[in-house]
Amino acid sequence: MNDSDLDLRTIADRLSMKAALPFARGSSALFALFQAFANRHGTGEVILPALCCESVALAAMYAGLKPRFADVCGDTLCMTPETVGQLVNDSTRAVVIVHLFGVDANAAAFRELRRANPTVAFVEDIAHAVGGRTLCGKLLGSEMDYTLLSFAESKIIAGDGGILLFGERALDPDDVRSIIPASAPTKPPVVLAMNLRNVVHSLADLWRTSNDLELVTAFESLTPYFRDLIICSGGISDTEAVSDGFENLEDVRMIRYANYSLYRAGVQATHAKVVPLREGSTCWRCPVLFSTPQRARDTTTKLRSAGLHASNHYFPLNLLIGGEPKPIAEDSSSRIVNLWVEPRLPRNEIDAAIAIINRS
Ligand SMILES: Cc1ncc(COP(=O)(O)O)c(C=O)c1O
Numbered sequence: 001m002n003d004s005d006l007d008l009r010t011i012a013d014r015l016s017m018k019a020a021l022p023f024a025r026g027s028s029a030l031f032a033l034f035q036a037f038a039n040r041h042g043t044g045e046v047i048l049p050a051l052c053c054e055s056v057a058l059a060a061m062y063a064g065l066k067p068r069f070a071d072v073c074g075d076t077l078c079m080t081p082e083t084v085g086q087l088v089n090d091s092t093r094a095v096v097i098v099h100l101f102g103v104d105a106n107a108a109a110f111r112e113l114r115r116a117n118p119t120v121a122f123v124e125d126i127a128h129a130v131g132g133r134t135l136c137g138k139l140l141g142s143e144m145d146y147t148l149l150s151f152a153e154s155k156i157i158a159g160d161g162g163i164l165l166f167g168e169r170a171l172d173p174d175d176v177r178s179i180i181p182a183s184a185p186t187k188p189p190v191v192l193a194m195n196l197r198n199v200v201h202s203l204a205d206l207w208r209t210s211n212d213l214e215l216v217t218a219f220e221s222l223t224p225y226f227r228d229l230i231i232c233s234g235g236i237s238d239t240e241a242v243s244d245g246f247e248n249l250e251d252v253r254m255i256r257y258a259n260y261s262l263y264r265a266g267v268q269a270t271h272a273k274v275v276p277l278r279e280g281s282t283c284w285r286c287p288v289l290f291s292t293p294q295r296a297r298d299t300t301t302k303l304r305s306a307g308l309h310a311s312n313h314y315f316p317l318n319l320l321i322g323g324e325p326k327p328i329a330e331d332s333s334s335r336i337v338n339l340w341v342e343p344r345l346p347r348n349e350i351d352a353a354i355a356i357i358n359r360s
Contacts, residue, residue, distance in 0.1 A: 006239040008163070011149075011246065015142040017165035019173045024186055024232035026127055026150030026162030027055040030096070031231050032179040033146060033164060034063035036171055037093040037121060039179075044091035049079040050329035051314045052098050054200055056125065057321050058230050061223060065093055069318040071326040077275060077287060077336075078105035081113050088113065094121040096148075099129035099140055100314075101338065102256075102283040103275065107143035108134065114144065121145045121170070128284035130156050131249040135278065145169045151236065156252065156282055157245030160187075161236030186234040196226050204315035208293060208334055219320050252343055253282045259341035259350060260286045266354035271295055285311070285338035288357065293334035299360040300337055308353050309340040 008020035023029040034046060046060040050069040057067040068087045070079040077100050084095055095113075099105045107124050114122045126132075126141040127150035133139055141147040147165040151157045166173050199222060203215045236242055245252075260283035264274045271291040277283055290296035296312065303310035313336065316329040339353055 006236065006242060011163060012165050014246075015139055015147055015165055017142070017147060017167050018170070019166040021164050021166070021173050021177055022235040023162045023164065023180070024160075024234045024237070025055075025188060025230070026125075026148050027059045027230045028180055028184075028232045029148060029162040029164040030056060030059035030123075031063055032176045033121075033123070033171075034060050034065050034094065035179045036176045038064045040171070040175070041093055041119070044093040045087075045089070046094045046096065047084055047087050047092060048096040048317070049098050049100065050316045050318050050323075050326040051077055051100060051333060052096075052317060053127070053314065054196070054317060054320060055230055056096060056098070057317050058223065058226060060094075061321075062227055062230055067317065067321060067323075068092075069316075069321075069323045069326055069329070071328050072100075072332065074328050074332060075276070076103050076105065077101065077332060078103055081109050084110070085113055088117055088120065092117070092120050094123055096123045096125055097144065098125040098127075099132065101275070101277075101285050101287045102129045102132055102281050103277055103287075104129070104132065104134055104140060104281060106134070107140070108136075110144070118169075123148060127155060129282050131253040132282035133280040137280070140282075141165070151242050151245065156256070156284060157242060157249065159236055159238040159241035159245060161238075161242070163236075180231060180233045182233055184231045184233040185228050186232060187237065188229045188232055192226060192229045196229060200315055200320065203320060204312065207315070207319060208297065208312075213319065216319060216322050220322065255343040256283045256341045257281060259283070259343075259345060262347075262350050263288070263339055263341075263354060266351070267357050269358045269360070271360070272299075272357050283341045285313070286341050288337045288339060289332060290335045290337060295360060296335045296337050299357060302356050302360060303337070303339075303353055306352060306356060308349055308356070310353075311338045312336060313338050
């Protein structure tokens with residue numbers, strides 16, 4: 001199968017969007033979109049959550065736009081119209097609303113801000129949340145000017161690549177289609193991906209134990225080296241996996257949510273709280289907030305020693321890339337542990353993780 005075999009029309013229709021373009025990565029789709037804004041309106045700023053994958057910020061930087069980070073809400077770990085509203089100015093080109101870990105960031109609440117800022121593009125990033133629904137039963141990703149989908153073995157839908165959906169107020173897809181140079185690599189180089197991951201994790205670990213803000217300048221000097229990781233040409237590498245992913249999405253969503261619900265019901269300790277996801281959500285990873293950074297670190301070590309998956313996503317991007325302090329993101333980030341909810345995860349691993357958390 002190649003991109004032309006993928007039913008992009010149906011994917012766009014599902015989310016009531018008018019068009020869909022495939023890319024080699026979600027980050028490449030964002031880069032192309034940001035570059036198209038920069039070409040049209042000049043350089044400026046992109047607002048995104050302080051807790052998010054660093055590749056979203058890198059896509060903005062490589063397009064010549066400055067990332068501005070909005071603080072998140074301590075309950076949802078997602079940014080709010082208030083934290084974004086404080087940052088919007090004449091240079092704002094785009095706002096990227098991320099449904100982190102599958103939590104509904106309530107894109108509808110941004111409608112007023114969007115109406116008041118008709119030249120700003122609002123992007124809904126559903127890389128973690130595809131298939132999830134809002135309180136009103138609408139699919140996440142059907143509310144704003146653009147929607148970003150990302151596919152990978154580690155995400156909700158496998159297949160490697162990304163799709164950018166265009167809504168009513170969006171640019172013409174032809175203005176975005178040809179932005180990525182054909183000379184760019186067709187796949188993100190694996191070694192670069194590992195390097196970026198290792199750099200970010202090392203800086204995060206150093207910050208968590210030292211609180212040293214010099215780490216920002218350390219990352220800044222490295223950003224030019226990761227360009228080939230973000231700007232990739234071509235399309236989705238396994239369109240069959242993407243088609244299957246959409247076909248099985250509701251079944252997968254339900255299993256992931258059922259696994260998440262086991263953690264939610266099982267974690268009863270006063271020192272650990274599972275971040276609430278509403279029924280109807282797609283859970284990417286189950287976020288647990290510990291009472292202290294030390295508890296989160298110790299529990300991660302215990303989970304990993306028992307052979308269980310645990311990660312500490314995400315490192316606050318204002319500390320990695322620069323910007324004003326973001327107190328809630330910085331505090332939450334130091335206390336998050338993410339647990340796996342993959343459909344094939346054995347029940348005994350979920351029970352073992354719950355037992356470790358309750359005892360820790
Ligand atoms: C929330 C979010 N948005 C966008 C991306 C970028 O997607 P991709 O890995 O397809 O470039 C990621 C990457 O994992 C992500 O976590």
